[in-house]
Amino acid sequence: EVQLVESGGGSVEAGGSLRLSCAASGFPFSKTYMSWLRQAPGKKVEWVAGIKAVGTQYYADSVKGRFTISRDNDKNTLYLQLNNLKTEETATYFCTKVADGVAVYTIPPRHDWGQGTQVTVSS
Numbered sequence: 001e002v003q004l005v006e007s008g009g010g011s012v013e014a015g016g017s018l019r020l021s022c023a024a025s026g027f028p029f030s031k032t033y034m035s036w037l038r039q040a041p042g043k044k045v046e047w048v049a050g051i052k053a054v055g056t057q058y059y060a061d062s063v064k065g066r067f068t069i070s071r072d073n074d075k076n077t078l079y080l081q082l083n084n085l086k087t088e089e090t091a092t093y094f095c096t097k098v099a100d101g102v103a104v105y106t107i108p109p110r111h112d113w114g115q116g117t118q119v120t121v122s123s
Contacts, residue, residue, distance in 0.1 A: 004114030
């Protein structure tokens with residue numbers, strides 16, 4: 001029943017920008033803390049950013065000042081604006097719902113992630 005469908009990935013040159021979207025359904029999106037994760041080939045999963053239901057934003061140090069997480073509760077949609085992209089940020093990007101009462105940087109179980117969208121950054 002829970003569905004998380006990412007879109008907006010693609011190929012961009014270093015220094016470029018992309019805007020990712022995640023369409024959510026099957027749970028009370030407007031009351032749920034949401035995060036973006038990413039995984040590059042051969043690397044561990046990394047928490048990127050999170051946003052509380054009321055809009056409070058949290059970021060990994062590596063993306064602070066370049067990425068912006070936002071949400072539209074009327075549209076049940078989560079967004080991630082990626083600016084000034086670096087080649088090392090080539091990865092699959094996942095949106096995820098997160099349980100109450102855990103740290104903002106928690107990586108939840110895989111079943112709470114979407115299918116992912118690929119971001120490729122070239123030099």
